[in-house]
Every structure is written in structure tokens, then in C-alpha cells.
Amino acid sequence: MKRFLIGMFFVPVLVFAQQDKITVNTLLQKxxxxxxxxxxFTATFVYVVNKKTYNGVMYYKAPQKFAMEYSSGNRILSDGKVLWIVIKDQNIAIRENLEKTKTATPLTGWNIQRLQKEYIPFLPKDYVVMFRGKQSYRIEFKPKSTLSAFRYIELVITPEGQIQRMVAKNQLGREVQLELSYTGFNMSLGEDRFLYEPDENTYIFDDILISTPAES
Structure with missing residues (x-):
């Protein structure tokens, strides 16, 4: 029994000794x-906000175009300049000018250089985590300014640098979580997938999610 207990204590020490070489900069580079x-890429997603869980299919095109199509028929999509939130059953569309409001999109982590302009990355004490049965890494980001869209952002990535999960808390204190399960990479995606054209019956609300710096 004593030999067994000693072995249990020695194995974690050896594992974490190997992880000492990992820094936040090496993970960001990955x-x-x-x-x-x-x-x-295309992926299925699970999106959690206000303790409610939603799912659907996501399409992404570099550097910052994406479309999230929910199983309910609702949509969130952006061409990188304008973010649309389309609520199908209420015939409502919320339009956010990303350049004006400096709103961060749900895929902000994919543009890691842009993310670092507004947030400071660091490794928490427990940065080595198990995710979906595999060893992964956790990186946290804190805002450089109170005008940043989120109070904090957390990424969970694979050893290869693939983003698996993003968790963030916005300035209203609302936490959102996005998990991705990738289904395809580097396929052709038309530009129209990331554009939204409301019809004459759609109620449109402009820039209501986050105030502009001038209004803060």
C-alpha cells in the first residue's frame, strides 16, 4: 500500500515538471x-447564455466573417463590419456596427492579434485542464480598458492550438460560453452566407447591445 501511495504522488510531479516550459506566449503562438x-471552417456549436443552452451550425471565413444558424431558426452573422442578430419568430433584427460600438464578436478569439490589442493574456494557476478527455490548456484575458466589450475572456485550446471553447463575461455581467465541434476545414463559402437582407416587415433595432464610447 505504501509503494502505491508513493507512486501516486510522484507521477503528477513529473507531469507538471514538463509543463513548466509552457508560457502564455508559446500558447498564443500555437x-x-x-x-x-x-x-x-464549419462546426456544430453549443452556446450557453443566462444558463440557457442553444445549439446549431456555424460557418467561419477568415479573417472575421461568421454565421451561427440556430436550430430554432434564429441567426447571428457578421461580415466583419456589421453584426446581425435575427430573431425569426418575432421578425426582429438587431444590427450592430462593430466599428462604431467596438463590439467583440463570439469568434474574437480566432483573431488572436486583434484580441491582444484590447486584452492582456495570462496563464491561470490551473492552466492545464482536461477537455473532452484530452489534455488542453486554458488562457485568460483581462481588458486593458473599461471600454472593452468583456470583463474577461477565457480560451481552452488543444496542444496544437485549436480553439475548443470560449467563455466571456460582458460589461453587464452576463456570462456567455461557446463550444465548437469542427466538421470541416478550408472549404469554399460564399459571401452571401455572411450577409443579411431584412424584408419590409422586419423590425430593425440599431446598436442597442453596447453603448459607444461617447455614450459611456
């Missing part, structure tokens, strides 16, 4: 190296 090879 993300950048990995994402630089990805021009587009």
Missing part, C-alpha cells in the same frame, strides 16, 4: 500558427 492555416 493559436496563431494554427489559425493561419485555416481559411474557413
Amino acid at each position: 493559436i496563431q500558427n494554427y489559425t493561419s492555416t485555416i481559411k474557413s
